[in-house]
Amino acid sequence: MTDLAPPRRATLSVVVPTYGRDAILIETLRCLASLEPPPDEIVVVDQTRQHSGTTEQELRDLERSGKIRWLLRRSPSIPGAMNDGLRAATGEIVLFCDDDVVPVADFIRAHIEAHRRSPGSIVAGQVIQPGEVPAALIGSEFEFRSTVPQVAHEFIGCNFSLSRQLLIEVGGFDERFVGAGFRYERELSARASRSGLGIMFNPSASVRHLRASQGGTRAWGDHLRTIRPSHAVGEYYYLLRARGRSGRLREALARPLRAVRTRHHLRRPWWIPVTLVAEVAGFLWALALAASGPKLLNPESGSH
Numbered sequence: 001m002t003d004l005a006p007p008r009r010a011t012l013s014v015v016v017p018t019y020g021r022d023a024i025l026i027e028t029l030r031c032l033a034s035l036e037p038p039p040d041e042i043v044v045v046d047q048t049r050q051h052s053g054t055t056e057q058e059l060r061d062l063e064r065s066g067k068i069r070w071l072l073r074r075s076p077s078i079p080g081a082m083n084d085g086l087r088a089a090t091g092e093i094v095l096f097c098d099d100d101v102v103p104v105a106d107f108i109r110a111h112i113e114a115h116r117r118s119p120g121s122i123v124a125g126q127v128i129q130p131g132e133v134p135a136a137l138i139g140s141e142f143e144f145r146s147t148v149p150q151v152a153h154e155f156i157g158c159n160f161s162l163s164r165q166l167l168i169e170v171g172g173f174d175e176r177f178v179g180a181g182f183r184y185e186r187e188l189s190a191r192a193s194r195s196g197l198g199i200m201f202n203p204s205a206s207v208r209h210l211r212a213s214q215g216g217t218r219a220w221g222d223h224l225r226t227i228r229p230s231h232a233v234g235e236y237y238y239l240l241r242a243r244g245r246s247g248r249l250r251e252a253l254a255r256p257l258r259a260v261r262t263r264h265h266l267r268r269p270w271w272i273p274v275t276l277v278a279e280v281a282g283f284l285w286a287l288a289l290a291a292s293g294p295k296l297l298n299p300e301s302g303s304h
Helices: 023-033 053-064 078-088 107-117 164-169 184-194 216-220 232-241 245-260 263-267 269-292
Strands: 012-018 041-046 069-072 093-097 101-103 122-128 150-152 159-163 199-209
Touching: 012 023, 012 078, 012 107, 023 041, 023 053, 023 101, 041 078, 053 069, 069 078, 078 093, 078 164, 093 107, 093 164, 107 122, 107 159, 107 199, 159 164, 159 199, 184 199, 184 232, 232 245, 232 269, 245 269, 263 269
Parallel strands: 012 041, 012 093, 041 069, 122 199
Antiparallel strands: 093 159, 101 199, 122 159, 150 199
């Protein structure tokens, strides 16, 4: 009689980049560690200059208990932190999530099962933002709160997973997406697609995104109320680097007008010149970044 052993479950590492978060980070890590089945490891890439004393102690306790691996990064960068986590991860699948999310109980199983059904794909999970409710949205009406499994064209950085090896092979995350890192997901989605990787949306792999008001991308200010170019630069860099460059360049040149055609600016016109300054500065910054070319992960640096 042949003894048929059950197929081995793929190993999975959760990578949690964090910046400027304290209590909510600890709550997220405890929640991830208590899932059933749990992830094989939780890699925390910490970019916070100084935590509160309580948070510092709790992170040390979590590390000592083996519930997390705690990596420190002193130069804040969204794609840089994700590349650090990718290099450090030991799982066959790497699941990236934010430091202010509440996952469903079978979050890990849902991601692993999705990869078993669609090997070689990026799995984009469901994301419920504050004030949203799940809905059966498909095709042109698709949003990440949808309840319908389907092919997607992009993912949200707070909840997606893919093969560690495949992500390394396509170059990881482009670290030219500075500041708030706007559009890094779209750029990686396009690059992965050119390498033959599809994106499968799996609503069972769901998180509630809390959108904490402090830290994370909010550390770069509100894009409607800041003179800093940290939000605009990513959009311009993406447009300058994207294929079909002539059309994208026209889109980039039209963006400043779109940026001030909002209800916020209509009601508060004194913000219009501030936003235009941020847009021009972002465009000039993006020109310099685009001239340098992408900063991708060297596949050899990702090996253990």
